[in-house]
Amino acid sequence: MLLSALPFILLIIAYLYYSQARLAENPGDKLLPAPATIAATVHRYAFEEDERTGDYLLWDDTVASLERLGIALGVSATLGLSLGLAIGILPYVRATLAPFVAALSLIPPLAILPILFIVVGLGELAKITLIIIGVTPIIVRDLALRTAELPGEQIIKAQTLGASTWQIVLRVVLPQLWPRLIDALRLSLGAAWLFLIAAEAIASTEGLGYRIFLVRRYLAMDVILPYVAWITLLAFGMDWLLRITRAKAFSWASPGA
C-alpha cells in the first residue's frame, strides 16, 4: 500500500518543485500553476455559479459527459452481449456476421467521425454513436470468443438434461457471460473515454472534454490539470464499481473464493 503510493508522492513532489521554481522566475507563468491557484480555480468551477450562465461548470460538465458515456456503454453492452452470444453459439450467425464484425472493428472510429457529423448532425447522437461504434465491435468479438470457449461437454450435458437451444442460452450460456461482459466493459472503458473526449473536443457546448479543449486557448493549466485528475478519478471509480459488482454478483467466477 505504502509502496504503491510512492510514485504518486514522487510525482507530486516533482510538480511542486518545478512549479515553485518556474513561478519564482516569472510570477505570471501559467504552465505549472501553484497549488493555491489550482485550489481557487477548482473552487470557482465546482462551488460558484458561472458569472455568464449561472451554472456550476464542473458538475454540469461531469453530468453531460457521464450521461453520454453511460448511454453509449449501455447500448454497447446490450449489442455486444446479444451479438456476441448469437455469433458464439449459432453457426449460421457466426458464418454471416463474424467476418463483418471483424472488419468493422478495424475501422478507426475517429476516421468516420466526420461521416457521423454529416449524417446525424452535431448533437448528442453523434458523440454517443462514436463511442458505440468504437466500443461495440470489441465487446462483440470478445463475448463471441468467450461463448465459443464454453466446454462442449456442458452443452451436451444440458441437452441430455432435456434443454432446448433457447433453454441452453437462458440457463447455461447467458449466466456465464455476465461476468465476461463486465470484464469486456472494463477493458473498453479507456477507449470509451478516448472517443468521448475526442467527440466533445470537436463539437460540443458542455462536457469534460469540451472544457479542457476550450480553456486550452487561454493556456489555463489551472483548469486543465484538475479536470484531467477528475476524469482519471471518474474512470477509476467506474472500473472499481464494475470490479466490485463482478466479485459480489458472480462470486462463482472469481478466483480463490
Added chain:
Amino acid sequence: MTQVTIKHLWKTYGEQVVLENVNLHIGDHEFVTIVGASGCGKTTFLKMLLGIEGPSKGQFLIDGEPLPDEPGPDRGIVFQRYSLFPHLRVIDNLLLGLELRGAPLTGRLFGARRRRARARADELLEAVGLQAAADKYPRQLSGGMQQRLSIAQSVICEPKILLLDEPFGALDPGITADMHTLILKLWNMNKMTIFMVTHDLQESFQLGTRLLVFDKVRIDPQAPERFGATITYDIPLRGHRETPPAPTGTLPVADAPQPSAA
C-alpha cells in the same frame, strides 16, 4: 424396458474406418463396461449412443427406434470433466434437469412445483452424500464430489440409458471405491442401462454385467486406416444385479467436507 440393438454398424470418417461390422444386443438393466486400447473407437461408440455422431452404415436402435440425431433426456452422460455448470450451486446443478423439463420457456420452477422438485433433489443429494455441500459452487468441491454430483445430475432425469465416459479416470484410487458403491446403488435404484467406458480392467470386471472389448481384428501396416475396430470379446459377468440397495442415508465417503450427522 430398454433394449439396445446394433446391426452391422460401421463408422467411417472419409477413408478412416473407425468401427467395422459391430453387432450387439443389450437387454434391459445391464451394466455394460467397455474397454479397449486408445483409438479403438470406444469414445466414438459412446458418441453414437449419445447422438452426436451418426452411424455411417448399419442400424443403431433403442427399443426398435433409430437413435435421434441429437442428445436427449433419455440418455444421460457423465464426462471425465466439465459436465457441471460452474455458475450454479450444487443444489441448482441438480435441480436443472427438473427445471428444464418442467418449464420450457423460462427453464425455472417456482412455488409448489419448485418445492416438489427441491424435495426430490434433496433426496438424491443425500443419496450421493452431498447434502452438506448443497450451497457450494462446483469448483469448491473435490474431484470425487464433482463426479458424484454429475452422476446425480443425470440420474435425476431418470434416463433409460446412462453413459459414463471414464468418469473415475481422474480420481484417487481410494475415492474410486466409494464411487463404485454409489454407481451400483443408483443403477439398482433406477433400473437403467449403463454403458461405461473405462481404462481400468479391474473396474470393468468388477462393475459390469457385460464386458465389451473393442479391438482391431485386421491390421494393414501400410494403411492402418483401412480397417476399423469391432467387438472382439463380449463377456457376460455376474455383476451386482442382486446386490440390495444400500440403506438410504449417508454413504461412507472419504472426501466429504465435514462428516455429516445423519
